[in-house]
Amino acid sequence: MALHATPSRGSAHAAAAEVEPDVSREGAGEAPRRPAAFYSSVFAQIEEVGWERLVSGKGDGGVSCLIFRVLDDQGRNHLLEITLPMNYPTCRPSLVADVPYLPEIQWSKGSRLKDVLCQFEEHLKMLQDYWSIMDDIDKVLWVVDPAKPTYAMCHRRIALGDDCYVLLHVDARKPRSLPECRFLGTDGKLDKLIINWRKNRRKWSADKKFHENLSTVLDFALPPPPSVNIKDDDQVDCGICYAKHLPIDDELGTHSGGTADYTCENPSCSRVFHSVCLRDWLRAITTTRQYVKMMNTCLGPKTNTSHMLRVRGKKKAMQVEFWDPRKLALGPSLESHRTGSRGSGQVRVLQREGGRGARKMEKRDAEKKSPRLLRRLGAACLPRPGCFTVSAADEGPSGYGAGEGGGGASRPAPAHLVVTVNGIVGSAENWRYAAKHFIKKHPEDVVVHCSGCNVAARTFDGVDVMGRRLAEEVLSVVESRPELRKISFVAHSLGGLIARYAIALLYESATQTDSHEGHEKHVTDVSSNQPIDRGKIAGLDPINFITFATPHLGTRSHKQIPLLRGSYKLEKMAYRLSWIAGRSGKHLFLKDTEDGKPPLLLQMVTDYGGLHFMSALCSFKRHVVYSNICSDFIVGWRTSSIRHQHELPKPQNFISDARYPHVVYVEEPKAQDIDFSDSMIYQAKATSEMEEVMLKGLNRIPWERVDVSFKKSRQRIFAHSTIQVKTYFFNSDGADVIFHMIDHFRY
Structure with a gap:
């Protein structure tokens, strides 16, 4: 029963009287969770604080979790949530509030709720200078993110003009000190700003305003906010430059x-x-x-x-x-x-x-x-833009001068949607070559949609955020094409992880059974090659799930980033510098262990938190991983092929095919009997343990593995991009790999 705050003493006693019968009824059925003295004590303490400050209460008669309204010296409204433990008041209560950091509550057996609120009010006084500085930033500078900042947010992304940004993190304990910063934009435009920051950061003065200090250190006149206020909910990025606003010029x-x-x-x-x-x-x-x-x-x-x-x-x-x-x-x-x-x-x-x-x-x-x-x-x-590229089904092969005639005869609309997903710092153009040849070979079968929602710096936002964007984009495409019946995903690098997250959001169980037991049965049926009741992805039949050089196991393990040459010192340095890639870097290096939850990549080998990661992946009829065996300096062979080190094929077993000269090994999918339980993702702590859990979880699905080698190619140094023919001029040697994927595609 929820207990709501009332302004008068009489109504407060009425609310207390309304709660007590519930307690007595609990005693008639089963023993109450707390003694009766607890409730009377809490009501007395609320009386001391003032019933007008109580917003709501919930749990155990409405008193185990109390939410109070607190006003600071500047009139800002704060909500303080106080959760009372079972052994209250022996143990201190826990607090939740929209502040950068919570205060250390001094507590004793004789302490009461009013002591907690007094200490919280003192904490708010300490944060007044910090919030004044953040308000000044939001008012004077061109802040593009967050769109609706809360009192707890310490970061601001500020536009500097010319498609350049600075991401600032202000220390709430020392708000007038030099903030941490990261510059976003093209290298040529940022070089001068970075040099000025390093040269002038000692000029930062605690006596000046924040925006004046920032302008002095950057030696740059900071642009003001746009003169026209635009609702953030209505504002959409330009489909060409992917920016909300043009540069001020x-x-x-x-x-x-x-x-x-x-x-x-x-x-x-x-x-x-x-x-x-x-x-x-x-x-x-x-x-x-x-x-x-x-x-x-x-x-x-x-x-x-x-x-x-x-x-x-x-x-x-x-x-x-x-x-x-x-x-x-x-x-x-x-x-x-x-x-x-x-x-x-x-x-x-x-x-x-x-x-x-x-x-x-x-x-x-x-x-x-x-x-x-x-x-x-x-x-x-x-x-x-999406509808201008080869992804539009209306173009057909004739859009490139391929095919014969046209004749004006009507043909049935393609029913198979192929969604391509780019990798980190990529764009929809990366899949242009593959999309062109998909359309050229199967104009009546497929619609190729090159996803454009996660491009450039937006690929640093994290796998979960980008997965939601992709899911929304796919839904919009499906809604606009009612003739679609099938769906497949083709992803490169980080795009493979984004696609795995997106399909979990788009998954619809065919039997409407979301239980854990149903998922275990589902996986067992896949391993035993028995007919199963597959679900839907965005209401369509899932067919192919294909990834190119995707770090399915992350990049934290030894030799998973070949560029570092297996050096433990360099790998440790890369682990510490993973913040450069934003939340995506935390996910790839398995550093996102927050609130006792396992890292996201471990969550994605189970059906975790209401998202059916594995059920969605199992629903596809075909699973393929293309991986570089060498010369890929970004993603290692093990993580992209989902294998143990001893399972990697030996050179003497490589094949030679004149049609696909760079495809050196093809491993057919095979069922594996693997002992796996969802609890393993919580038990894994060391890096090797986490990698083993991910291998076991993913290998419950039969994967077709295609190993690629550009060792003899002049473009081998670009192997990570060549495998998808990112740019034909630099990566044309990967064309046979694209043809292999198209020729073996299940339509």
């Missing part, structure tokens, strides 16, 4: 510091973009066909695009520009010299006249644009 004119101002009208996309980013990205498109395909995909086949297109170039080499004065307000409309049609939309083409005069005019127009601005926008436009 005079060269951008009225767009400086602006937010996304253009929304794709296609319901299956509905992404938002900065008009500046969209314009410059579309200028980089090199073929008319690709542009028309994109326009038909994004705006729909019935949309008249005659007012949006201008083509200029030499004969065959054409450059397409987006020109929509009605929506983007980028300039005056264009005159047309001739009108033609391609596909289902009408396209108006402006022929550029040849000759020296035209070339001079083009050169003069280019000189008007700042090189700095072009470099920034060029870098921002490298990623492509």
Whole structure:
């Protein structure tokens, strides 16, 4: 029964009288958990504090956990939750509050609740200077994260402009001291800031305001917050530059510091973009066909695009520009010299006249644009929006000039969704080559969606956060395509762990049985190759789960990061510096042991905390791991192939296949009888013990293992990226591995 605070003494006694009959009824049935004197003592202590300060109570008649309202000197409202132990008042109560750190309560047998509140109020007085500094930061600087800070949050991510950020951690005990910081952004832009920080950090003065100190140390004028307040819930990142706001720069004119101002009208996309980013990205498109395909995909086949297109170039080499004065307000409309049609939309083409005069005019127009601005926008436009890439089913092979005819005949919509997931500091473009050949070989079977929700610095947010983003993205794709019936995941590096977390969120049990016993039976059936009742992933039939160079066992164990050459000193240093990769680094190095919970990667080998990690993984009909046997300096062979050291194949057993020259070993899936229980994840403490538990948990599923070697390739130094053909120019030798995956894909 919950006990709620009331403002008067009479109603307080009424509430006490209302609780006591419950205690007597408990005594009639079974012995009460606490003596009757406990309740009368607690009510008397609440009376001393004041019933008007009590917000609520719960447990054991509403008095075992009490929540009080406390106001500090600046009028801030704090809620203090006090939990009374069974042997109260012999033992001190435990506290929970929204503060950076809790006070050390001085307690004796004669102490009472009012003593706890008095000590907490003194603690709040000590934190006033800290909260004043944090309020000053939120008011004066451009804080982008957290969007809604709480009193307990000690960090702030501050925008410095030009896509650069500084992540600050303020010491609540010494708020005026030099904070810890980490810079986020591209190396070329951050070098000067890092140098200034190291050179000027001794200039930090406790007598100055925080923002003045930060500006002095960085030797940089910090940008103020945006002049227009935007609701964080409504604000969405640009689909091209993945930033909420454009840089503050005079060269951008009225767009400086602006937010996304253009929304794709296609319901299956509905992404938002900065008009500046969209314009410059579309200028980089090199073929008319690709542009028309994109326009038909994004705006729909019935949309008249005659007012949006201008083509200029030499004969065959054409450059397409987006020109929509009605929506983007980028300039005056264009005159047309001739009108033609391609596909289902009408396209108006402006022929550029040849000759020296035209070339001079083009050169003069280019000189008007700042090189700095072009470099920034060029870098921002490298990623492509989801509905503009090969992941859109509407493109088909003809989008790349492959295939024959088109004939205009209607064909059934593909029913198999293939979701590709990039690794750390990656983007949707990393899977472009594989997606292109998926579509080219099976245009009527698959829809390839290159996930773009976890890119660049967002891959440092942690496996759980990125897994939720991916799950939401997959659900939006499935909802927009009712024809889908099957789903598969193809992931690279850290993306494999993200995908494993996402499918646990998307899993739907076919039998609606969520018990632990049901999961154990499920796994046993998989091991014995018996027919099982598989669940669904986002309402679709799960088919393939494929990972490339994914650290399934983390990177904490010996020789799991080949770059460190097995040096224990370097591995210990890497363990200590894992914070550089944010929460993702903590998860990979198994450092996230909070509140007595096992590390996340150990949780993910069981059905833990209501998330069906293993049940979701078991629901797929095929499980494949591709791993580099050498030259991968990021992820070790053992962790990516989920094997013990003695289980790794020997060179004399390697195979040679002319079709796939870099695939040197293929291990067919086999069932294993493994003694495993969920309690093992709590018992494992040492690194070797945790690795063994993860191996046992994951090997309950039959894995198909494909070992890859780029030892004789000139691109072997990029093996971690070559295995997925991240960039064709640098990683083209991995094409046969992609073809192996596509040829053996289960459709």
